[in-house]
Amino acid sequence: MFIYASLLAYPRTHPLHITSAKGSQMHESNTAPNNQNIVLTMSEIISDDAKKTATRGDVMMLAVTTEAEFSKMRSWISARFDKVDARFDKVDADFAKVDARFDKVDADFTKVDARFDKMSSENTHNTNQLLRRNTAQVLSIAISAVGVIAALVANIIF
Structure with missing residues (x-):
């Protein structure tokens, strides 16, 4: 209703590009020719030449245009954040x-x-077995050597 009332207060000859938000979609209407698209600024509302002050309709039109532009920016930013969130979800x-x-x-x-660990325990077990065998063989050789020495001593003495 505010947009409609402010449009009635504004001269119909002025080119104007209006964007309004309905739900999550943006709807645009253009009352100006295609080659004209203006953005109202304070310098347009308050003419430097005539030092004419803005009318209530001019101020309302600026408010509508500003709100429409902010709405577009909010939608654009929201869409970018949604894309960034989607990218973060993909990265996650x-x-x-x-x-x-x-x-x-x-x-x-x-x-x-x-x-x-299994190979190490098997190697330890195998090493222990080899040590036992070697110890037995060394003892057996030592006993044999003692026996040979005893036999030699016995032959020499007797």
């Missing part, structure tokens, strides 16, 4: 995939660590 999803891959790599390393 990509990070989740990377985290899942790292978890898989960690699980694989855990398996490898378990295999190394």
Whole structure:
């Protein structure tokens, strides 16, 4: 209603580009020829030549135009934030995939660590068995050497 009332107060000969917001869509109407599109500023409302002050209709028209432009800017900013949010969601999803891959790599390393632990315990067991065998062989050789020395001493003495 405010837009309609302010349009009635403004001269119809003045080119004007109006944008109004309905729901989430922007609706534009153009009362000016296609090659003319103006933006009202204070210098247009208060003429420098005549020093004519703005009428109530002029001020209302500026308010409508300003609100329409702010509405366009708000919609544009909101759309950009929505795009940025969508990109952040995609980045979060990509990070989740990377985290899942790292978890898989960690699980694989855990398996490898378990295999190394098993091999290490098997090597320790095998090393202990070899040490026992070698100790038995060394003792057996030492006993044989003592026996040979005793036999030599016995042959020399007797």
